[in-house]
Amino acid sequence: MFITGLSGSGKSTLAKVLYVRFMEMRARSVSLLDGDIVRKNLSSELNFSRDHRNLNVHRIGFVASEITKNRGIVICAPIAPYGQSRHTVREMILPYGGFIEVFMSTPLEICEQRDRKGIYAKARAGIMKGVTGIDDPYETPQSPELSIDTNQLTPTEAAQEIFLFLEEQGYIR
Numbered sequence: 001m002f003i004t005g006l007s008g009s010g011k012s013t014l015a016k017v018l019y020v021r022f023m024e025m026r027a028r029s030v031s032l033l034d035g036d037i038v039r040k041n042l043s044s045e046l047n048f049s050r051d052h053r054n055l056n057v058h059r060i061g062f063v064a065s066e067i068t069k070n071r072g073i074v075i076c077a078p079i080a081p082y083g084q085s086r087h088t089v090r091e092m093i094l095p096y097g098g099f100i101e102v103f104m105s106t107p108l109e110i111c112e113q114r115d116r117k118g119i120y121a122k123a124r125a126g127i128m129k130g131v132t133g134i135d136d137p138y139e140t141p142q143s144p145e146l147s148i149d150t151n152q153l154t155p156t157e158a159a160q161e162i163f164l165f166l167e168e169q170g171y172i173r
């Protein structure tokens with residue numbers, strides 16, 4: 001499961017709800033590669049340039065592919081702003097298992113209102129450069145398996161929609 005979207009779009013919140021629900025199923029091991037956690041533990045030397053973002057996402061893809069190879073469930077939740085790198089991750093996973101891209105389509109203005117980390121305010125004030133959605137690109141996914149707008153759905157409803165999809169596709173019973 002690869003959750004992509006702007007900062008504040010609800011990636012971590014959804015990822016955590018899914019993580020708990022998968023754990024409760026007690027069927028397979030469950031791993032969570034949240035953007036912040038990966039940045040701290042795996043990509044601490046990287047910045048937010050295009051090359052470094054792509055390298056960060058590639059590392060996530062590699063770890064996720066190893067987990068998938070070993071029959072684990074893995075939930076990834078980086079911004080992953082570039083379509084090409086998301087596609088690369090898809091190609092890395094598919095030989096070993098299913099790949100589900102979830103696009104958090106929460107509008108930028110809502111993410112900006114939330115601004116839990118204050119990055120949008122800093123970007124608007126010109127204090128911070130290269131913030132995704134403001135002066136750095138976010139390439140909207142063209143054919144994600146699912147789109148979730150957290151302005152319309154609570155975290156529980158969003159998770160429910162994903163589990164319905166997994167049932168329909170035969171991933172879970």
Ligand SMILES: Nc1ncnc2c1ncn2[C@@H]1O[C@H](COP(=O)(O)OS(=O)(=O)O)[C@@H](OP(=O)(O)O)[C@H]1O
Nearest residue numbers: 007008035048053056078079080081117130131132
């Ligand atoms: N310039 C810039 N642009 C966007 N975001 C920034 C930036 N600098 C720091 N942050 C904070 O870093 C979090 C995103 O890191 P990611 O590793 O998920 O990004 S990426 O996939 O490598 O593009 C992201 O956290 P989330 O809010 O959890 O998405 C931001 O709070």
Ligand SMILES: Nc1ncnc2c1ncn2[C@@H]1O[C@H](COP(=O)(O)OP(=O)(O)O)[C@@H](O)[C@H]1O
Nearest residue numbers: 006007008009010011012013114150153154155
């Ligand atoms: N479905 C939702 N409905 C309402 N608010 C949400 C929802 N999901 C997340 N939020 C709120 O939005 C903010 C950002 O969520 P977060 O999961 O940290 O986003 P991201 O990981 O994409 O940066 C948090 O304050 C969170 O409580």
